[in-house]
Amino acid sequence: VGSTGVRVKSHMIGPRALSGFSVDGTCLMKKSCPYDHYSFFLQSGAANVVPPKICINNNLIVGSVLNNAGVGINIVTLNGKTGEVLNTDHFDMYGGDVETLIKFLKSIETGSVVLMASYDEPATKLNDEARKLIADLGSSAIQTLGFRDTWVFVGGKGTSVKSSMEKHVKNDQASNKYDQWPELVQLEGCIPKYLD
Numbered sequence: 001v002g003s004t005g006v007r008v009k010s011h012m013i014g015p016r017a018l019s020g021f022s023v024d025g026t027c028l029m030k031k032s033c034p035y036d037h038y039s040f041f042l043q044s045g046a047a048n049v050v051p052p053k054i055c056i057n058n059n060l061i062v063g064s065v066l067n068n069a070g071v072g073i074n075i076v077t078l079n080g081k082t083g084e085v086l087n088t089d090h091f092d093m094y095g096g097d098v099e100t101l102i103k104f105l106k107s108i109e110t111g112s113v114v115l116m117a118s119y120d121e122p123a124t125k126l127n128d129e130a131r132k133l134i135a136d137l138g139s140s141a142i143q144t145l146g147f148r149d150t151w152v153f154v155g156g157k158g159t160s161v162k163s164s165m166e167k168h169v170k171n172d173q174a175s176n177k178y179d180q181w182p183e184l185v186q187l188e189g190c191i192p193k194y195l196d
Contacts, residue, residue: 134153
């Protein structure tokens with residue numbers, strides 16, 4: 001692995017070679033949503049080279065162009081009624097402190113929509129409390145999220161059902177696309193507005 005990228009099986013790649021995955025600020029949403037829904041597009045990071053992207057209603061909220069994506073778990077919270085972005089943040093789960101993530105998760109208001117995307121390493125520091133708080137938002141994959149897995153998730157505070165808006169690829173040396181990391185994952189869809 002050189003300083004310009006990571007190995008994709010036997011080929012070197014860098015951010016320019018990953019341009020088919022939209023590393024710029026564009027949101028590649030293909031779906032059209034009803035008026036009472038918000039459209040979203042999530043893209044996990046690619047290895048430790050290309051940061052994740054989170055788009056809402058064709059607007060980039062987190063991504064490399066905005067310089068606001070970081071290693072670990074990237075999170076956007078929305079007001080479920082208005083679609084207004086309430087918070088964006090990222091939490092380093094390799095060298096950071098899980099307590100800052102836990103504090104953030106506990107501060108999410110009922111009725112909020114939560115979007116998450118991994119970058120590089122999302123799981124080393126996750127403990128049972130953090131995993132439970134994310135599971136309470138509707139995630140199923142959080143219980144098995146491991147070292148350098150790729151993952152994207154959309155859920156909500158106050159929901160009692162598991163979200164079907166989630167993708168997870170395990171880090172597996174035998175099948176990894178980017179040497180020590182699995183392929184990136186993308187997810188797009190429509191989120192219904194929160195109704196009391």
